[in-house]
Amino acid sequence: MSALTAGTFPEAAVRERARVGAAAAFPAVADYGRALFGAPSAEPTGDELDAARLVPPVFVPERLEKLIDLAREPLHGDVELGTEVGGFTSPLPLYLSAFGSTQVASADLGQAASAQAGALGVPMVIGENVVPVNGYGRLDGGGGRSLLGRISAYARAVPDGVGGVVVQQSTEDADAEVWNLVYSDPSARPLLDSGRLGFELKVGQGAKPGLGGLTVVDAADADRLSGQFAVEHVFGAGSGRALRCASPGTFTEEILRQQIRLMRNNFPRARVWVKLPPGRDVAVAAAVAWEAGADAVTVDGAEGGSGWAPTSFLSGVGLPLAECLRRIAGPAGCLLASGRVWEGSRAAKCLAAGARAVGLGRAALIAVDEDPVAGLTRLVECLSLELRLLISALGKYRVSALTPDDLWSPTGWAVPARAAVGTVTG
Amino acid sequence: MDTTSAADAATPRPATTLPGSPREHLSSPTTRAVLRLQHTVLDAAREHLGGAGFTELLPPIIGPVTDPGARGAKQVDVDYYGHRYKLMTSAILYKQASLTAFDRIFCIAPNVRLEPLETSSTSRHLAEFHQIDVEIAHASRDDAMAVAEGLVAHVLRRVVERSAGELEVLGRDPDAFADLLSGEPFERRTHTAAVADLHGLGHDQNPDAEIDWAGEAVLSAKSSRPFFLTDYPKGSRGFYDKENPARPGRLLNFDLLAPEGYGELCSGSEREHEYGTIIARMRETGENPAKYGWYLEMVRAGIPGSAGFGIGLERLTRYIAGLESVWQASAYPKVPGVVSP
Known part of the structure; x- marks a missing residue:
């Protein structure tokens, strides 16, 4: 365990899951038979997904179907969690999100997370900053921390027929040709x-929609990077540190459409993912991406992200994930959602609201920090059990069967008419 | 009679052999005949273009930026006194810039592209190759296609006249070029029509993308002389291919395909040359305009509208010589992914 902290995240609960696995889905077993349990008194929450509840029905026709299929009453263990995630087969409706543009994600945790994600068979996204910070790993000796080191760690562990690696690229690292490198690398x-390589076009991210990557660099790196990035000395001359700012990249509907088509043209054997920021026109952007042939659209809610961002952005910019999902309602393709997901309830709510799978970002990072060998595996084991319990309670036995009907929100979960491509909502 | 079925041609013929040692390769009678034939091709190209008022320029080998339009291929970085330079993947940016010196230019340009490994079995990709690059100021796509057609016909005429001995060593029947040299214009077909043909043959071709290698081979195998494919979709080519104002989403560009299954010989287009349009097209192709500083400065100050093309020299040689693999048309072949001198 390192000095990694996540003060804005349920860090202690994630660490517990990384240590004890599925047992953390329940109250302490030592209290069984002695303590009285019940719903916790309602705590006000600003997060609409947290405030929403999953609402099992009394009548469960899909359970009857399953009962007929099995010739016995179904249980939560009968829930099939396998699904197709952005063109890959995954045993769980999960994927590993890219870790943010920080030194946090650059440490050996990335490699530990890669190996565990591979063993679990869930797709994994590798962030756009890995190459500029840790190198390709081909001639530059970046070793296991490099891009190719991460890919190798995953590939060694992943079982046949499942999972996939998705390599991110943003406007600035078009210069580094990350995709061309990976596509041509032995x-x-x-x-x-085996059809398990994908590329993710990073249009934006949850923590700072409208901004590009921000990292804090030391003085030597500041000089080196000043040719490619804007470097600002906001921390004072004596700090020895500076702020490196990348641009968010300029997108219009046509630019997004053509970039996706070019990806499909240039990398015909790779899957194409598009990561959107929680912008007010997120539904239009998602529709453009699917129409242009994206295999998946990832929406990062404003509550997502592990990276460095101005506090004004963390607290007040971008749509919450719940509102993104509401605006995209009835997705025309594979929708992936990320933003503060770490346990089964929030994951199930995202799936009910239209997502095909949910991304683990900070939760995965904390879990491998707690235990680099099995922390993520245990976290996912616990989350999977919760998903099975929740989905079976809703009278369903496939993740794709979840619908907005399974959700109740104090503010309602009204679904607006889907915005047509070419219009801007908001 | 061409007995190649569509199904056979749809599977790129694997290179059954790879280059031997440099000594074996260079001293083989086949290689010698091929390289002498290639010499005739270059002579004829220079003769034809020089006679048509083109000035030959020697293109740069390294620069701060190069053509990003190579499908999935990695560029080679060069440490240029601490600055990241690139080996040229094509001369396109310099071709446009050179029109501020002369209205009609050509070069025999070396290119390096670290192609995806899957191209090692297409028989038609090299990581290091040359192009006969032509650019014409104030010209339309039709003008460029006419020059390309005239150039290929002239080269073939000279080869038949001057290289009969080499063709014989290679077992290549000069009658294979009778249709090409008949004086009939090369056929023109749109990308849309080619996609429809391929779909009709059961080939799964993405309508928004380049014709894939297997698809090209299918189309090429059905023809007895070179033919043009035109109007590729935006999103399949670099930012410099001009979008057709009358058909948004379609480019004023072309490929020239060799017959008999040999596939693409040449790509060309009318060029974008307006500053604002080029910036927008750069973004549409995922490029960061910041790295194109010198080029955009020139464009902003004004470069002529133009059209041009590049003919793959080794591919043209392969077609003329009737070779199984394009590496046979290089003295020091670099098959993608294969470590060789």
């Missing part, structure tokens, strides 16, 4: 040949 070939 070490990525087994994934490519």
Whole structure:
């Protein structure tokens, strides 16, 4: 365990799950038979997904179907969690999100997370900053922390037929040609040949919609990077540190559409993912992406992200994930959602609101920080059990069967008419 | 009679052999005949273009930026006194810039592209190759296609006249070029029509993308002389191919395909040359305009509208010589992914 902290995240609960796994889905077993339990007194929450509840029905026709299928009463263990995630087969409706543009994500935690995600068979996104910070790992000796080191750690662990690695690229690292490198690299070939390589176009991110990547660099790096990035000395001359700012990139409907088509043209054997920020026109952008052939659209809610961002953005910019999901209602393709997901209830709510799978970002990072060998595996084990319990309680036995009817919100979960491509909501 | 079925051609013929040692390769009678034939091709190209008022320029080998339009291929970085330079993947940016010196230019340009490994089995990709690059100021796509057609016909005429001995060594029947040299214009077909043809043949071609290699081979195998494919969709080519104002989403560009299954010989287009349009097209192709500083400065100050093309020299040689693999048309071949001198 390192000095990694996540003060704005349920860090202690995630660490507990990383240590004890599925047992953390329940109150302490030592209290069984002695303590009285019940719903906790309602705590006001600003998060609409947290405030929403999953609402099992009394009548459960899909359970009857399952009962007929099994010739016995179904249980939560009969829930099938396997699904297709952005063109990959995944045993769980989960994927590993890219870790943010911080030194946090650059440490060996990335490699530990890669190996565990691979063993779990869930898709994994590798962040756009890995190459500029840790190198390719081909001639530059970046070793396991490099991009190719992360890919290799995943590929060594992943079982046949499941999972996939998705490599992110943003406007600035078009210069580094990350996708071209991976697509032509021998070490990525087994994934490519088995249809398990993808590329994610990073249009934006949850923590700072409208801004590009921000990292704090030391003085030496500031000089080196000043040719490519804006470097601002906001921390004072004596701090020895500076702020490196990347641009968010300029997008219009046509730019997004054509970038996706070019990805499909240039990398015909790779899956194409698009990561959107929680912008007010997120539904239009998602529709453009699917129409242009994206295999998945990832929406990062404003509560997402592990990276460095101005506090004004963390507290007051961007749509919450719940509102993103509401605006995209009835997605025309594979929708992936991320933003503060770490346990089954929030994951199930996202799935009910239209997402095909949910991304683990900070939760995964904390889990591997707690235990680099099995922390993520245990966290996912607990989350999977919760998903099975919740989905079966809703009288359903496939993740794709969840619908907004399974959700109740104090403010309602009204679904607006879907915005047509070419219009801007908000 | 061409007995290649569509199904056979749809599977790129694997290179059954890879280059031997440099000594074996260079001293083989086949290689010698091919390289002499290639010499005739270059002579004829220079003769034809020089006679048509083109000035030959020697293109740069490294620069701060190069053509990003190579499908999935990695560029090679060069440490230029601490600045990241690139080996040229094509001369396109310099071709446009050079029109501020002369209205009609050509070069025999070396290119390096670290192609995806899957191209090692297409028989038609090299990581290091040359192009006969042509650019014409104030010209339309039709003008450029006419020059390309005239150039290929002239080269073939000279090869038949001057290289009969080499063709014989290679077992290549000069009658294979009779249709090409008949004086009939090369056929033109749109990308849309080609996609429809391929779908009709059961080939799963993405309508928004380049014709894939297997699809090209299918189309090429059905023809007895070179033919043009035109009007590729935006999103399949670099930012410099001009979008057709009359057909948004379609480019004023073309490929020239060789017959007999040999596939693409040449790509060309009318060029974008307006500053604002180029910036927007750069973004549409995922590029960061900041790295194109010198080029955009020139464009902003004004470069002529133009059209041009690049013919792959080794591919043209392969077609003329009737070779199984394009590497046979290089003295020091670099097959993608294969470590070789």
